[in-house]
Amino acid sequence: MRVAIAGAGAVGRSIAGELLENGHEVLLVDKAPTAISVERVPQAEWLLADACEITSLDEAALQRCNVVIAATGDDKVNLVVSLLAKTEYGVPRVVARVNNPKNEWLFNESWGVDVAVSTPRLMSALVEEAVSVGDLVRLLRFSHGDANLVELTLPADSSVAGTQISEISWPEDTSLVTIIRGNRVLTPHGEETLEPGDELLFVAAQAREEQLEELLQARH
DSSP states (O other), X not given: OXXXXXXXXXXXHHHHHHHHHTTOEEEEEESOGGGOOTTTSTTSEEEESOTTSHXXXXXXXXXXXXXXXXXXXXHHHHHHHHHHHHHTTOOSEEXXXXXXXXXXXGOSGGGTOSEEEEHHHHHHHHHHHHHOSSSOEEEEEETGGGEEEEEEEOOTTBTTTTOBGGGOOOOTTEEEEEEEETTEEEOOOTTOBOOTTOEEEEEEEGGXXXXXXXXXXXXX
């Protein structure tokens, strides 16, 4: 997979390092000469250019990329890069960094964003996930289909504790992705029985989140 990353700061370089370790091709693009630190990620391709300029993206051969990551520290730049990647070059997957949570509402398919990653929101979500039992925690928002990755730790008195997955009537547009039970990561199947303390990860439409939370909460 070929990935172009706009923004060669600490975030962009860290992402590049992870992707390279996983065997992907990576191109780092930044307009600041001081950001071009080839020695820090020597396996990556580097391009000194403005990722908001069509000529620069032509030089980067963005049409050859499977994924574009807009990872600069400027939300306006990330939106422009996302829009150009999707509309001008037809990049299949566009991931954008959200620096200011107040701008998160802009990072959707209208701007070419498939996945928006807000570091402040993600950190707060991880804190909530660590301390919340019985409350639905939104971990990640997907632009397409208005779906979110959400998590809930099953309380001891949940109405579905001790119930097989096949016997539960899940809300529409909701899919149980995985179950984390202690140190184990379980693939959900119909005969699996949910246990108190299970961390359940779902992909769910935003409109179904309240219904899902009600289903999993304590018995009344």
